[in-house]
Amino acid sequence: MKSPLLLALLVSTSVLASAALPPDGTILPLWPEGVPAQQAAAAAEQFEDGRYSAVHEPTLTYYAAGVDRANGTTVVVCPGGGYSILSWEREGIAYAKWLNHLGVSAFLLKSRLKEYGHPYPLQDVLRAIRTVRSRAQEFGVDPEHIGVMGSSAGGHLAASASTLFDHPDGKTGAEIDAVSARPDFAILMYPVISMVDGVTHNGSRTNITRGDSALLKLLSLEDQVTAATPPTIIIHTQDDRSVPVANALRYYDAMCRAGVPGELYIFQHGPHGMAMNPGLGTASDWPARAAAWLRDRDLIATNQ
Numbered sequence: 001m002k003s004p005l006l007l008a009l010l011v012s013t014s015v016l017a018s019a020a021l022p023p024d025g026t027i028l029p030l031w032p033e034g035v036p037a038q039q040a041a042a043a044a045e046q047f048e049d050g051r052y053s054a055v056h057e058p059t060l061t062y063y064a065a066g067v068d069r070a071n072g073t074t075v076v077v078c079p080g081g082g083y084s085i086l087s088w089e090r091e092g093i094a095y096a097k098w099l100n101h102l103g104v105s106a107f108l109l110k111s112r113l114k115e116y117g118h119p120y121p122l123q124d125v126l127r128a129i130r131t132v133r134s135r136a137q138e139f140g141v142d143p144e145h146i147g148v149m150g151s152s153a154g155g156h157l158a159a160s161a162s163t164l165f166d167h168p169d170g171k172t173g174a175e176i177d178a179v180s181a182r183p184d185f186a187i188l189m190y191p192v193i194s195m196v197d198g199v200t201h202n203g204s205r206t207n208i209t210r211g212d213s214a215l216l217k218l219l220s221l222e223d224q225v226t227a228a229t230p231p232t233i234i235i236h237t238q239d240d241r242s243v244p245v246a247n248a249l250r251y252y253d254a255m256c257r258a259g260v261p262g263e264l265y266i267f268q269h270g271p272h273g274m275a276m277n278p279g280l281g282t283a284s285d286w287p288a289r290a291a292a293w294l295r296d297r298d299l300i301a302t303n304q
Contacts, residue, residue, distance in 0.1 A: 021070075021140050026062040028107075030127045036172050042115055050089030051081065055112050058124045060131065062139065063096035063106040071103040072142035073299045075187070076128045076161075078109050080152030080273065083121065083207035086110060090275045091151040091189070098276060099149075102291055103304045105139065107132055111157065114207035118215055119169035121208065125161045126170040126181035134179045145299055147230075148183040152243055152273065153204040155191025156221065159251065162186045162232065163224035185297065186232040187290060190240055190272055193247035195220045201243045225254035231261040233293045235286045242272035265289055 038056055046053045064070070077099075079092040086092065088108070096106035111124035129146060136143040150158030164170055165182040192204045195216040209215040217223060232255060236248040245266055252264040270283030278284050294300045 021064055021067060022062060022138065024062065024064045028060040028062065028131060030058040030060060030124060030131060033174065036123060037116065037120065039115060047088070050087070052086040052088050052110060053084070053113070054115060055086065055110055056115070057110075058112055058127075059110045060128055061108040061110070063093075063100055063108060065100045065103050065105045067140075069103040069304070070105060070140055071300055071304065072140065073103070073145040073147070073294075074105040074107065074132060074139070074141045075099055075147040075149050076107045076109055076125065076132060076158075076183070078111065078125060078148065078150030078154035078157045080150065080154040080189075081113075082201065082203040083117075083153045083156075084114050084203060086113070086154075087151070087273070087275075091154060091273070094276050095149060095151075098287055101304075102294065102300050104294075104300060105141065114210075117210035118208050118212075118219060121157055122160050122164060122167070122170045123172060125157050126165060127172075127176070129161060129165075129181045129183055130176050130179040133181075134176060145184055147185040147187065147299070149187040149189070150191065151189035151275065153192050153201070153208070155188040156193065156204060156208070156219075158183075158186055159188055159191055159193060159221045159232075160219070162229050163221050163226070164218075169218075182228065183230050185230050185294075185299065188232060188234045188248070188251070190236045190243055190274070191234065191247060191251070192243050193221050193251045199244055199246045199250070222250040222254045225251065225258050225260065227258050227260065229255065229258060229260045231297060233262060233290055234264045235267075235290070236265070237267045237270035237272075237274065237283055239269050240272045263289075263293055 079086040112120045148158040171177045267283035270280040
């Protein structure tokens with residue numbers, strides 16, 4: 001049963017379709033009250049070759065589906081990059097534009113990286129979901145159709161949101177912590193999942209744990225899946241030599257054991273970081289598979 005707050009948001013968003021939405025490219029600060037543990041003397045943020053590094057001011061960038069095709073579903077997109085950089089254009093903007101074509105709005109997350117390590121990327125993604133849900137009326141969003149999508153280390157962050165959405169590490173004591181941070185669905189692209197030797201991506205593990213061995217269990221997300229983990233589709237390839245396909249297999253197995261609905265597609269060909277690249281055989285068909293899954297879950301219309 002929907003809560004009174006969600007019912008009110010659903011009613012208000014239903015009448016918003018004909019109203020003016022914020023402009024495409026609107027940037028929302030995640031921490032208007034001040035970024036937790038911000039490193040004042042740190043190296044400046046950089047943007048080069050379509051990638052961000054040294055992020056100290058986390059933000060969300062809004063990509064509108066357009067009122068003529070928007071269906072109320074939205075996705076917080078987490079670019080990959082080993083918790084070292086953010087592949088902003090290839091694993092961020094490209095996904096946002098694909099989602100827009102399906103009638104799905106997108107919020108591209110610029111999160112903190114290796115300069116901070118855990119729990120700060122987790123705090124950023126959970127604050128992102130809470131922000132979108134709390135401002136659902138403003139953006140024409142169904143507060144019960146908010147998903148998360150991520151690639152590689154961004155997939156680890158998206159899976160962290162899917163499993164650690166109520167963990168104390170993801171909260172700061174702000175009033176908005178009362179808003180649910182649980183995503184309603186997840187799309188994981190060749191995700192880092194495990195911190196286990198021989199399975200993990202070593203760079204991601206080093207950058208997110210910063211050498212703290214106590215975090216290896218918590219951030220091995222196959223061990224954090226529960227029945228509350230949202231429905232998830234996972235895309236990976238057998239050819240991936242950077243993040244072994246065992247990561248996807250472990251997460252999907254944990255989902256099956258917990259009774260979490262989901263689908264897993266493992267394609268033979270396609271390198272790590274394939275994103276939406278064409279010419280990779282059947283692996284380049286993954287957007288059609290993902291769209292079909294979204295339709296099956298009534299997250300997009302049958303003609304989208």
